[in-house]
Amino acid sequence: MPIRARRTRLLWRTLLTAALAALLATLMSPVAAQSAAGAPRAPGEAPRRAGESRPVYSYENAIRESVWVDTGIDGDANGRTDRVAVDIVRPRELDRTGHRIPVIMDASPYYACCGRGNEGQKKTYDENGDPVRFPLYYDNYFVPRGYGYVAVDLTGTNRSDGCVDIGGRSDVQSAKAVVDWLNGRARGYTNRTGEKRARATWTNGRTGMIGKSYDGTIANAVAATGVKGLKTIVPIGAISSWYDYYFAKGAPLYGSGPDGLARAVESPEAGARCAAAHQRLIDGAPRSGDWTRLWDERDHVPDADNVRASVFAVHGMQDLNVRTKHFGQWWDALAENGVDRKVWLSQAGHVDPFDFRRAHWVRTLHRWFDHELLGRDNGVDREPMADIERTPDHWTTDRVWPPRGTDTATLRPAKGAAPGVGTLGPRPGRGTETFTDDPGLSETDWAERIHVSTPAKAGFVSRPLSRDLRLSGSSKVTVTAIPTARTAHLSAVLVDLGPATIRDYADVAEGITTLPARTCWGASTTGDSSCFKETRAKTADVDYTIFSRGWADLGNWADARHGRPLTPGRPHTITLDLAASDHVVPEGHRLALIVAGTDKGLIERPADTPTLTLDLARTFAELPLVGGAKAFTTAASATPRAPRLDGVAPPRPLNPLPGGSTS
Known part of the structure; x- marks a missing residue:
C-alpha cells in the first residue's frame, strides 16, 4: 500500500511551526545565524528546498546535558528502580525563547563498549561528566536545524543502572521510559542517585527513533508498545524477533547465546552485579532451539498492531548477521495493520546507508524527519515506497513493495x-x-x-x-x-x-571500502566532528x-x-x-x-x-x-543461449559471525 498522508490534525501545527521559525530567524543574533546558516553544503548534498528545516542554530553553543530517567524496573534487584543515562544536545536559542522542539533519539548498548558507525565512535565526556561527543552525525546535522538529539544508554551499559536484558522488558523500557519522560509521563533526575528532578519542558514530545542493528531493534520494540509521542522509527538492519537472531526453526545459528552478547556490551559495574540476570538468559535460551517464554517477550511481530509510528526500514539483502527474515516478517505485519512505511533494500551486508549511499540517504532522512516530526508537507510521503539496489550503486524504485502483481x-x-x-x-x-x-x-x-x-x-x-x-x-x-x-x-x-x-x-566490510578522504555533514566542535571517511562499493x-x-x-x-x-x-x-x-x-x-x-x-x-x-x-x-x-x-518457455559458468571467481566462503554481536 502507498505511504498514507499524515493526518490533517498536523496542519495547524505545520502553520504554527513555520510562523515561529520565521519569527525566530529574525530574532537570532546575526553572528550566530551567519555562522550556522553560512556553512557550505557537503559534496552531493542537494540544494535546499523551500520549507525544509535549515541549519540556523549554533551547534557549538548548543545545550549539552545528561539526565537519568527512572525506568520503573529493578533489573539488578538492588531494591531501587533502575535509571538510564540520557545524553542530550539541543539548540540554546530555542531554549531561550521557550519554543518546544521535536527529538531524534538513538537508544543503544554500544556507546561505551563497541562504538557506533563505520569508525566505531564512542561517547566522550568532559571533566564534569557533561557529554562532549555524540557518535554519528545525527546531532551535528539535525541540532542546527531545530531538533533535539538524545542518546540513551540501555540498562546495564555505560552510565546506566540495571542489567542488560538482550531485547527483554528492561531493554525496551530503557527507551520507552525516555519517550514517556519527553512527554511528561516519567521521572527524570539531574544525576544518577540524587533526587533533583529534571523536566523536559523544552520538547513538544514528538520523537523519532533511529538506529542500526541492536539500536534499530529497540526502535522496533518501543514502537510495538504503542507508546504515545513516538511518531516515527528508522530501523536499520534491525531484529524483529530475537529467537530468529539465534535460531532458525530449531537450528542454532552461529554465535553465542544472548548471555554472551550481554557480557560483551555491559559496563564493568553491571558485570559485577548481574550474575542472576545472566543466568536467566542462559536458562531461557537453551541451545536445543526450543521456543521458551523468554522468546515470547522478545518477539515484536505479534505486536505490530500496536504500532502508531510510521516506519522507514533499511536492510541489506545480504545481511547474514541480522538476516532479512527479520525485515520481511516485520514488514508484512506492519502492512497487515496499515502502518505508514517506507523501505530501502541494498545489496550490502550489515551496513548503514550512510556508508553505501551517503548523500542521498542524508537528504532523504532529513526530509523524512521534517515531514514526520515537524509536520512539513514536503512530498516525501507521496514518493515511491521502496528503493532497491539492483547492482552496486544502481537503484530502482517501486510505488509499493512488494510491487503490484x-x-x-x-x-x-x-x-x-x-x-x-x-x-x-x-x-x-x-x-x-x-x-x-x-x-x-x-x-x-x-x-x-x-x-x-x-x-x-x-x-x-x-x-x-x-x-x-x-x-x-x-x-x-x-x-x-x-x-x-x-x-x-x-x-x-x-x-x-x-x-x-x-x-x-x-x-569483512560487507560490501564497502573505506577511503581516507572525509566529507562533513553538519556543524562540528573541537570534541565532536561532523566529518567522516568516505566509502565506495567493494565489488566482486x-x-x-x-x-x-x-x-x-x-x-x-x-x-x-x-x-x-x-x-x-x-x-x-x-x-x-x-x-x-x-x-x-x-x-x-x-x-x-x-x-x-x-x-x-x-x-x-x-x-x-x-x-x-x-x-x-x-x-x-x-x-x-x-x-x-x-x-x-x-x-522458462524458450531456450536462449546459456551464459558460461566458468572462468569467474565465486565469492569467498563466509566466516562464522563473531560472538553474536549485532553492532
Missing part, C-alpha cells in the same frame, strides 16, 4: 538426467534425491558445483530464462525427507546462476549469486517451536522460511534451488551425520514472483 508461484524439484542435478519447474516431481550432511561445506561450496553431482547437496536448476524474472518478498521451501539418524539440520538456498558484478558482501565478479536462504532442524517438523528426535527411515515434512529479498534473475540466467544439510559458518551441525532422502513429490518452493506462476512459465 506479485503472487506466489509454486516450483517443484524433479530428477534430472544425472543423479543430484535435477530440474526446477511448475510440474510435480517424482522419485527421490539423496545427500549426506557434510558440516565442512557451505552454501558457496554447493552453489559453485551446482552443475555436477556431489554427495553433500541436492540441486535443482531451471531452464535458461528467456526474460528477466523478479522475486520480491519472502519465500518458503517445504521439504519431505527420510533421515538415517535421530537428528538432522536442513538448509535451502536460492541461487541466480549467471555472471554478475555484486557488492562483495562476503568481505561472480558466476552465481545466492540471494535467499533459510534453515531448520528437521526435528521441529511436528512443532515449529519444539524439537523431538527423528524416527530413522520414516518421512518427515517441514517448511523452511527463506529470508526476504528482491532479486531479478536476468534473461539468460537460470534459477536454482539447493537443499542440503549444515550450512558451514551459518548454522551449527546436528549431533549426528545423517543421510537424507528427499521425496520430490512432496518437496516444493513457494516463491513471490512479480507476475506469479505465469511469469515463470513464460520466462
Whole structure:
C-alpha cells in the first residue's frame, strides 16, 4: 500500500511551526545565524528546498546535558528502580525563547563498549561528566536545524543502572521510559542517585527513533508498545524477533547465546552485579532451539498492531548477521495493520546507508524527519515506497513493495538426467534425491558445483530464462525427507546462476571500502566532528549469486517451536522460511534451488551425520514472483543461449559471525 498522508490534525501545527521559525530567524543574533546558516553544503548534498528545516542554530553553543530517567524496573534487584543515562544536545536559542522542539533519539548498548558507525565512535565526556561527543552525525546535522538529539544508554551499559536484558522488558523500557519522560509521563533526575528532578519542558514530545542493528531493534520494540509521542522509527538492519537472531526453526545459528552478547556490551559495574540476570538468559535460551517464554517477550511481530509510528526500514539483502527474515516478517505485519512505511533494500551486508549511499540517504532522512516530526508537507510521503539496489550503486524504485502483481508461484524439484542435478519447474516431481550432511561445506561450496553431482547437496536448476524474472518478498521451501539418524539440520538456498558484478558482501566490510578522504555533514566542535571517511562499493565478479536462504532442524517438523528426535527411515515434512529479498534473475540466467544439510559458518551441525532422502513429490518452493506462476512459465518457455559458468571467481566462503554481536 502507498505511504498514507499524515493526518490533517498536523496542519495547524505545520502553520504554527513555520510562523515561529520565521519569527525566530529574525530574532537570532546575526553572528550566530551567519555562522550556522553560512556553512557550505557537503559534496552531493542537494540544494535546499523551500520549507525544509535549515541549519540556523549554533551547534557549538548548543545545550549539552545528561539526565537519568527512572525506568520503573529493578533489573539488578538492588531494591531501587533502575535509571538510564540520557545524553542530550539541543539548540540554546530555542531554549531561550521557550519554543518546544521535536527529538531524534538513538537508544543503544554500544556507546561505551563497541562504538557506533563505520569508525566505531564512542561517547566522550568532559571533566564534569557533561557529554562532549555524540557518535554519528545525527546531532551535528539535525541540532542546527531545530531538533533535539538524545542518546540513551540501555540498562546495564555505560552510565546506566540495571542489567542488560538482550531485547527483554528492561531493554525496551530503557527507551520507552525516555519517550514517556519527553512527554511528561516519567521521572527524570539531574544525576544518577540524587533526587533533583529534571523536566523536559523544552520538547513538544514528538520523537523519532533511529538506529542500526541492536539500536534499530529497540526502535522496533518501543514502537510495538504503542507508546504515545513516538511518531516515527528508522530501523536499520534491525531484529524483529530475537529467537530468529539465534535460531532458525530449531537450528542454532552461529554465535553465542544472548548471555554472551550481554557480557560483551555491559559496563564493568553491571558485570559485577548481574550474575542472576545472566543466568536467566542462559536458562531461557537453551541451545536445543526450543521456543521458551523468554522468546515470547522478545518477539515484536505479534505486536505490530500496536504500532502508531510510521516506519522507514533499511536492510541489506545480504545481511547474514541480522538476516532479512527479520525485515520481511516485520514488514508484512506492519502492512497487515496499515502502518505508514517506507523501505530501502541494498545489496550490502550489515551496513548503514550512510556508508553505501551517503548523500542521498542524508537528504532523504532529513526530509523524512521534517515531514514526520515537524509536520512539513514536503512530498516525501507521496514518493515511491521502496528503493532497491539492483547492482552496486544502481537503484530502482517501486510505488509499493512488494510491487503490484506479485503472487506466489509454486516450483517443484524433479530428477534430472544425472543423479543430484535435477530440474526446477511448475510440474510435480517424482522419485527421490539423496545427500549426506557434510558440516565442512557451505552454501558457496554447493552453489559453485551446482552443475555436477556431489554427495553433500541436492540441486535443482531451471531452464535458461528467456526474460528477466523478479522475486520480491519472502519465500518458503517445504521439504519431505527420510533421515538415517535421530537428528538432522536442513538448509535451502536460492541461487541466480549467471555472471554478475555484486557488492562483495562476503568481505569483512560487507560490501564497502573505506577511503581516507572525509566529507562533513553538519556543524562540528573541537570534541565532536561532523566529518567522516568516505566509502565506495567493494565489488566482486561472480558466476552465481545466492540471494535467499533459510534453515531448520528437521526435528521441529511436528512443532515449529519444539524439537523431538527423528524416527530413522520414516518421512518427515517441514517448511523452511527463506529470508526476504528482491532479486531479478536476468534473461539468460537460470534459477536454482539447493537443499542440503549444515550450512558451514551459518548454522551449527546436528549431533549426528545423517543421510537424507528427499521425496520430490512432496518437496516444493513457494516463491513471490512479480507476475506469479505465469511469469515463470513464460520466462522458462524458450531456450536462449546459456551464459558460461566458468572462468569467474565465486565469492569467498563466509566466516562464522563473531560472538553474536549485532553492532
